[in-house]
Amino acid sequence: MADVRNLKAEIDEKKSCFNGWCPNWGFRYWMDTEMPIPRFFSSFETTESACNQITEALKKDSTKMVGLHGLGGVGKTTLAKSVGNQLRQQKIFDKVGIATVSQDPDIIKVQGELAKSLGWALNEKDEKERADRLRLMFSESKSSKILVILDDIWKQLDSEKKLGIPVGGRDNCCKILLTTRKKSVCDSLGCDTQIPLSTLTPEEGLALLRKNAGIDVNDSTLNDVSKEVAGECKGLPLAIEAVGSALRGKRFNEWNLALHNLKAAKLYAIEGVDEENLDVYGCLKFSYDNLNDDNSKLCFLLCSLFPEDYEINLEVLVRYVVGLTWYQAESIEHARSLLRGTIEGLKAASLLLDTELKNSICGQLFHLSDTIPALLKHGLKNWKKLGIRRLGVQVVFQLEAIIAEGQENNLFPCLKEVQLENLRELQVLYHVGPMHNFSLQSLTYLTVDGCTMLRRLFSSTFARNLLQLEALYVWNCFELEQIIDEDEDEDEDHLQPVCFPKLKRISVGYCPKLKHLFHISVAPSLQKLKYIWIIGNDELEEVFWHKDGADVTEYNEIVMNELGDLILSDLPNLINFWPAGYQIPFPSANNVIVDVPSFVQVQKEIDDSKNSGAHVNS
Structure with missing residues (x-):
């Protein structure tokens, strides 16, 4: 009881002097909850050595910033969270906050994540005002020792000016632990201590693989092949977890086949990924290829269309799944139950991860591993048919979320058929800037029906890539004004005309605002039209x-x-x-x-x- 009274008195005092910034009782409970650690995190000499180095560095008064660097999938995020949990339990730090920065940081989002993890309300909308507010809250909390974990940093970032994290002040109450794939980032940010996280030794990798594959310690039949499989995972815990989960309960012949497939799954070039980071992608591709059913693969690919490090709400996915009619579900609740099972399977395969806010009031949240987005361009290559029905989405291909400006984009090279039906809020099929080179170059059949708010079908740039289109059906699009919308920045005298050399069927009905179908320049290409x-x-x-x-x-x-x-x-x-x-x-x-x-x-x-x-x- 004395401890309870002391805790309540402390909270009341902080609420008074912090003008209400201190979290309420429910939030304080969440604050005291440990950051979740993935299942594959195990104590090995490799990780223990790095853990001890981080802990000792952060305990030093002179340390302001510690940088943890290593390959993708080696376990940097997991180790950073584990260290944060330990240091809070040991009372070295009173609070531990965390935010994911990512390759293209959204400063507003990063500030929001950090404030929420520290139990602070951040209502300002402007980036600079939010930084000022965070700086003030850190100042008001100078009696508390705070550790901030900035995860997955790719380039130099002024944490104080951009984010509002004061480091190195007179009180030195705030320290930063950052994770990155590049040692050069630690150099550019001036980390006081830089700690490399190495891959697991062959012995450690094998032990982790056998643990995740559930191999009986007395079973010697898999000794040799499991060593080779572990070797293909290159000591990367995420890769070992993914492969081990896929091989759980498998027999010798299946392990041999898996070894062959793992070698065949090696990826030799992924845009934006260094060669040294490619090993984990081959293992994750193997895990994806070994998913038990098409619904699991489709669910994973649907999740891939969300931005990197986005917390995906289960209820949002339920709406898409119902609209896409993946499951033969009797009700929305039935579909929700089936989807939960699919998601648990993806988590077991290490393709999805839980977030810190499980079972929140808005439903279960999860996100992709940070190694996944680059792999998705390979995963989407086999899609041949896409049907979306009865949803309230405004943009089908929201490509800003997964494609960087100026890159050549070829996400759906095999997609042949698209059916969009009764999407009452849909306004455009795509939403890309003029520098994008996005195409559906294999598309043969397109049906658009009941999209009552749709204003235009194709941009002229988009239409020029539809050289395989054979059938176009457009019905009941009451706001449709143009089939092909001319790009504003195009010079008509220097452009190739839109051509549909394989188009055989055109059906357009009940689009009351449509004034014409095609420019006459399209007509010479319609030699197959029937x-x-x-x-x-x-x-x-x-x-x-x-x-x-x-x-x-x-x-x-x-x-x-x-x-x-x-x-x-x-x-x-x-x-x-x-x-x-x-x-x-x-x-x-x-x-x-x-x-x-x-x-x-x-x-x-x-x-x-x-x-x-x-x-x-x-």
Whole structure:
């Protein structure tokens, strides 16, 4: 009871002198909860040595900043959290805060994570104001010793100016432990002590693999092959955990096959990843390839579309899963239960990690390992079909989240079919800057139906890459104004025209704001076109159009030799099928239905079709 009274008195006192910045009882409980350590964290001589060095360095009064550096997947984050837990338990530090910086740091997000981990409210919106507020809160907490863990730093960062973390002041109450893959980052930030975290020794790696694979200590049949498998993991704990989990309960022949597959899974080039960091990616790819079912793979790839280090909410994923109809679920609750099982499987495979805020009021949170995002470009390469239905998303391909500006992007090289149905809030299919070179170069079938807020379908840059497109169906898009939207920064005189050399079928219906389908420059490429069905588009004036309209005097004939079916119906404002100066005969048409009483431009083609014996209704 005395301890309880002392704790309450301390909290009341801090609430008074900190003007309410001190956390409430519930938050204090969360503050005293240890940072979670992944299952694969074990005490080995390698990790113990680094742990002792960090602890001794942080205990020194002269130390302001300690840098922990090592390969991706070697266990830097896990070790940093373990050290933080130990130092708080030993009362060396009163508080331990943590924030993930990442390769492209979002300063607002980093400041928010840090404040929350220390139990502080940070309501300011501006980056500088938030830094000032954090600096003030650190100052008001100078009677407390605080350790700040800045995880996954990739480049120089002024922690005091940008984040608001005062280091090296007169009181020296705050110290920083940072983790990074690059020793040069420790040098540039002026770390007082730099500690390398080495890979596990062969003996340590083998022991960890056998532990995670559940190999019986008395089973000698797997001795040799397990040593070789452990060797392929290069002493990286994350890789060993992933491979061990995938091989749990497997027999000798399966271990031999796994060894072969591991060697074959080596990745020799991943954009943005140093060669020395590639080993862990091959092991994670092996873990992904060995997932038991397609739903697990799809769930993992869906998670990959969230930003790096993003805390993914289970309930958000539930909505996507229901919309994508992955599970044959009887209800949303049933789908939620199935999804939980899938997520637990991904965690067991070390492809997803828990966050510090498990079981929060908004649902379970988890995130990808920081080694995953670069691997995803390989993982997405086998997607062939994507269907999204009945969701409230505003952007389908939110590429800023996973692609850096200026990079060549080829995320879905095998995606052939996309179906977007009843996405009531969808406004654009993609959301990329002018420097992006994103394409769906294998896309053959695109269906867009019931996307009532969609304004445009393709940018001209995007459309130029759709050389394999065979069928385009666009229906019930009530706000759609353009099929192809010209890029604002394009110079029309120096660009190649949009071409659809394999397009066979076009069906556009009930898009009341659409005024034309394609620019006339597209027409010469439509030599494979067999079917055109245009119905119920109230404002449609031209099927093919030209900017200069009637000012075009040069006569051009573009023959569509393979067009067999033409249906034009319920188009009250249709003026032209082709613009002035052009004519588009279709000599092979055998089924022509033109239910537009005032429209006579294709009458000659209709008459020719009648004379050839084709079915014509006009």
